[in-house]
Amino acid sequence: MNTRSIPDRLQSPLERKVKSWESLLMLVAIGIFVANSFASPYFLNAWNLSDATFNFTEKAMIAFAMALLIISGEIDLSVASIIALASTAMGAAVQMGVGTEGLVLIGLATGLVCGAFNGILVTGLGLPSIVVTIGTMSLFRGISFIILGDQAYRGYPPEFAFFGQGYVWWVISFEFVLFAIIAVIYGVVLHMTNFGRAVYAIGNNPTGALFSGIRVGRVKFILFLLTGLMSGIAAICLTSRLGSTRPSIATGWELEIVTMVVLGGVNILGGSGSIPGVVIAAFVMGLVTFGLGLLNVPGIVMSIVIGALLIGVIALPRLWTMWRTR
Amino acid sequence: MKRRTFTSLVAGLSMAASMMGTTAMAQDDMRIAIVVKALGIGFFEAAAEGAEEAAAELGNVEIIYTGPTDTTAEGQIEVINSLIAQGVDAIAISANDPDAVVPALKRAMDRGITVISWDSGVAEEGRMMHLNPSSTPLIGNTIIKLAADHMPDGGQVAILSATTTSTNQNAWIAAAEEVLPNYPGIELVATVYGDDLSDKSYREAQGLMQTYPDLKAIIAPTTVGILAACQAVSDAGKIGEINVTGLGLPSEMAGCVESGATESFAIWNPIDLGYSATMIAHALATGTDPSGEIPMGRMGSITLDETGSAAMADPFTYDSSNIDQFKDIF
Numbered sequence: 001m002n003t004r005s006i007p008d009r010l011q012s013p014l015e016r017k018v019k020s021w022e023s024l025l026m027l028v029a030i031g032i033f034v035a036n037s038f039a040s041p042y043f044l045n046a047w048n049l050s051d052a053t054f055n056f057t058e059k060a061m062i063a064f065a066m067a068l069l070i071i072s073g074e075i076d077l078s079v080a081s082i083i084a085l086a087s088t089a090m091g092a093a094v095q096m097g098v099g100t101e102g103l104v105l106i107g108l109a110t111g112l113v114c115g116a117f118n119g120i121l122v123t124g125l126g127l128p129s130i131v132v133t134i135g136t137m138s139l140f141r142g143i144s145f146i147i148l149g150d151q152a153y154r155g156y157p158p159e160f161a162f163f164g165q166g167y168v169w170w171v172i173s174f175e176f177v178l179f180a181i182i183a184v185i186y187g188v189v190l191h192m193t194n195f196g197r198a199v200y201a202i203g204n205n206p207t208g209a210l211f212s213g214i215r216v217g218r219v220k221f222i223l224f225l226l227t228g229l230m231s232g233i234a235a236i237c238l239t240s241r242l243g244s245t246r247p248s249i250a251t252g253w254e255l256e257i258v259t260m261v262v263l264g265g266v267n268i269l270g271g272s273g274s275i276p277g278v279v280i281a282a283f284v285m286g287l288v289t290f291g292l293g294l295l296n297v298p299g300i301v302m303s304i305v306i307g308a309l310l311i312g313v314i315a316l317p318r319l320w321t322m323w324r325t326r
Numbered sequence: 327m328k329r330r331t332f333t334s335l336v337a338g339l340s341m342a343a344s345m346m347g348t349t350a351m352a353q354d355d356m357r358i359a360i361v362v363k364a365l366g367i368g369f370f371e372a373a374a375e376g377a378e379e380a381a382a383e384l385g386n387v388e389i390i391y392t393g394p395t396d397t398t399a400e401g402q403i404e405v406i407n408s409l410i411a412q413g414v415d416a417i418a419i420s421a422n423d424p425d426a427v428v429p430a431l432k433r434a435m436d437r438g439i440t441v442i443s444w445d446s447g448v449a450e451e452g453r454m455m456h457l458n459p460s461s462t463p464l465i466g467n468t469i470i471k472l473a474a475d476h477m478p479d480g481g482q483v484a485i486l487s488a489t490t491t492s493t494n495q496n497a498w499i500a501a502a503e504e505v506l507p508n509y510p511g512i513e514l515v516a517t518v519y520g521d522d523l524s525d526k527s528y529r530e531a532q533g534l535m536q537t538y539p540d541l542k543a544i545i546a547p548t549t550v551g552i553l554a555a556c557q558a559v560s561d562a563g564k565i566g567e568i569n570v571t572g573l574g575l576p577s578e579m580a581g582c583v584e585s586g587a588t589e590s591f592a593i594w595n596p597i598d599l600g601y602s603a604t605m606i607a608h609a610l611a612t613g614t615d616p617s618g619e620i621p622m623g624r625m626g627s628i629t630l631d632e633t634g635s636a637a638m639a640d641p642f643t644y645d646s647s648n649i650d651q652f653k654d655i656f
Contacts, residue, residue: 040412048411055404154425165429242399244425251398293408298365299395 021265021317025280028313032284036291043294050171054241056260056286057179058234059253060278063260064186065230067278069223070261071190073203073270074129076118076224079231080253081140086110086235088144091153091245100159107236108229114140115228119221137254144247153245164241175237179282182230187275195219203270260285263310284309355388358607359409360600361402361419362393363446368577369596369656370420373445376600377418383623384608390414399426406430410437416607419453420445428452440611444603447635454616455630457603459594461637465547465573466501468592468641470509472571473543476589480511481542484534486555486572488522488548498547515541520551527554535562546572552591556582576644576652583649595642596656598625602638 036043043049062079069076089110090103098106114136121132166174190196198219201209210216239245264281266273285306292302360377362370374391381387390409394401399422409417410433417439421427424447431441431452441448444457460468473483485502487495499517506514515538520527527550534541535558544559546552552574559568565587574582574591582588605622614620620636621627628636644652 042411042413045411051407051411054407152423152425161429238400241429242403242423242426243429244423246399246423246426248398250400251396289404290408290411293404294412296390296392296408296412298392299401299405300365303395 022274022277022280024317025263025265025277025284025313028309029280029284029287032287032291036287036294039291040294043291046171048290048294050173050176052286052290053173053176053179055289056282057173057175058237058241059257059260060179060282061182061234061237062227062230062253063257063264063278063282064182064275065223065227066257067261067264067266067273067275068186068190068199069129069227070258070266070268071203071270071273072199072220072223073206074122074220074223075133075258076115076129076227077133077254077258078114078118078136078140079227079234079257080250081137081144082111082114082228082231083235083238083250083253084144084247085114085140086232087239087245087249088147088153088247090156090235090239092147094153094155094157100157103156103160104163104236107239108232111228111230111232111235112225113228114231115225116221118228119224122224123217123221141247144249148245148247154243156240156243160240161243162240164237164239175241178233178237182233183275183279190275195222199223200271203267203272256285259306259310263313355386356416356608356611357388357390357412357414358416358418358604358611359390359392359414360603361405361409361417362391363402363420363422364395364397365393367656368654372596372655373420373600373603376597376602377604379597380601380604380608380623384605387604387608389604394422397422399423402427403430406434410434410439413437414439416440416442416611418442418444418603418607419448421448422446424449424452440607442603442607442610444599450634454610454634455606455620456633456635457599457606457628458635458637459599460639460641462497462501463505464637464640465498465592466503467505468643469498469545469547469572470502470505470512472590472592472643473545473569474509474512476569476571477512477542480513482513482515482538482540483543483545484515484538484541485517486527486530486534486544486546486548486551487517487519488551490519492522492548495547502545502547520546520548520554522548522550524550524554527551528558531555531558532562535559535564535568541568543569543571546570546574548572549574549578549593552588553578553582556585556587559587560585573641574644575656576649577654577656579644580649580653583644583646590643590645592641592643594638598642599638601625 086107090107093103093106118133118136121127122129163174168174168177198214201214202216202219206216238250260281261278262268264278288305289302360374377389381389392405394405402422417434421443428449428451431448435441441453442455443453447456485499487499518530520530531544531554534544544555546555552570552572556570559570565585570588571591573593579588579591602622602625606620609620610616616630619627619629625639630636
């Protein structure tokens with residue numbers, strides 16, 4: 001009689017890790033790092049690399065919350081406009097003499113309120129999130145434009161500058177530390193808690209999740225709240241870094257943030273993705289733009305490179321499987 | 327494992343960071359960065375041309391012409407950061423936001439980079455000097471002179487401005503009225519406001535022609551007004567009788583100059599502006615004392631006022647002899 005052993009796993013754990021998205025992205029990141037080191041003599045300098053982190057830390061903070069939202073099958077395109085509104089609210093408060101602690105609270109609160117507004121429209125009224133947040137994208141920034149017009153708020157207290165310009169230790173900026181802490185928190189929440197499992201479950205099968213006893217609406221509402229909150233935190237950092245507020249602040253960031261999330265291996269249709277992937281994607285995007293900047297490549301060419309990178313990294317594994325299974 | 331990939335990345339980054347010292351400056355050439363509001367704008371491309379001209383004249387100067395894709399302060403800060411990293415010798419910037427770029431530019435100055443602003447200025451603490459394309463008295467004088475040049479026998483002129491609250495226009499008109507006595511025979515009969523709206527400016531110009539049948543010139547110190555007035559004069563069949571002049575953009579005004587409704591008009595010359603900014607950046611980076619006279623090559627020299635700014639020159643005059651050269655630029 002013929003005996004055939006049935007493997008208890010399709011792939012060995014090691015093989016799975018080697019072939020994972022994160023490993024592929026890690027290779028890309030290392031490749032870019034090495035290429036940059038050869039392309040420009042200015043790249044390998046501690047202070048320059050520290051400056052480079054500012055290109056992505058604020059966006060990445062929002063990208064973590066956005067990753068959870070996209071995994072759950074929703075999206076928030078109003079994040080950059082929430083930054084504008086939160087920054088405007090803080091600027092208005094400065095004119096009334098509010099101190100640094102008050103400004104931070106106002107920034108966080110504005111983010112939470114905006115996130116709650118999106119969340120209510122999506123989970124309460126059952127509207128599609130892409131439509132709702134395209135609407136609030138114009139709404140939130142529109143309010144900033146009405147309040148500020150072509151004017152700017154300035155005069156932030158000197159201590160407020162720490163959030164966007166301060167250094168914790170040597171070249172390690174406050175923003176970078178905050179980015180790392182937030183990354184760890186989101187990594188733990190998504191990969192080690194019931195809440196994280198619920199997010200995956202909702203993204204894969206919302207109806208199934210509902211009948212398994214997961215409060216789908218509440219989880220989604222919390223995710224919108226978190227995205228709003230992260231936008232508020234990013235608004236505090238960015239406003240502090242710029243030292244002034246104009247309604248055009250952070251224009252176009254929503255697409256860069258979604259790009260970061262998708263490049264990090266999060267399925268745009270929901271259901272899968274990981275925080276380490278988004279972290280590496282943030283570094284990849286930061287390193288690419290900074291490296292090209294050192295070579296004085298025009299911004300539009302950078303956008304093309306980022307776009308090509310996104311399509312390339314996503315298409316390659318698919319092409320590879322097609323070729324293998326042919 | 328997933329977390330480990332993250333840690334190894336951070337470890338790799340910090341290891342690489344600790345291995346390197348300060349990178350030595352390799353080039354002998356002085357590198358001057360011209361940072362503009364956004365790439366792909368004709369006005370700034372022309373300024374870059376002027377910068378290259380200055381670099382060729384100076385020798386041993388490399389121009390880095392750069393800027394963000396769209397006119398945002400964040401984009402300019404990323405550009406400034408990469409210029410600081412490259413250790414350029416000077417940055418000459420036309421800022422998208424006078425305040426937001428200050429922290430980044432301060433850091434540039436801390437690291438020994440000469441920073442000046444031109445065209446759109448930076449708040450005082452964020453630059454060493456600011457180069458205005460022109461000044462209020464120079465513009466005020468120019469707009470009257472443009473009209474007077476084509477009125478040998480004198481006559482009536484009227485001003486078509488933007489809004490009653492436009493700070494720039496009001497200052498220019500006040501300066502123009504001040505120099506009016508220097509132009510005998512020129513009589514300013516009215517100042518009207520078209521609110522920088524094409525249709526309202528057009529109607530105001532029509533009104534001027536009806537109220538003052540002997541009107542010889544309409545002066546519009548606004549790019550919207552001058553175009554509308556030119557249209558109104560053309561439609562009324564008064565080309566040759568009434569000369570429309572003021573401040574306009576060559577690309578928009580080419581048709582008016584061609585039809586003869588406008589003999590000449592003025593606006594700053596971006597080529598000269600880029601040239602002068604480069605010359606000043608070079609002078610300051612090579613140790614010229616900013617409190618004294620700063621040379622700018624073929625454009626003469628300037629002295630800074632108490633706010634650390636200076637005006638380059640009279641607005642540049644455009645007429646049928648040079649409009650074709652500039653209409654494709656801006």
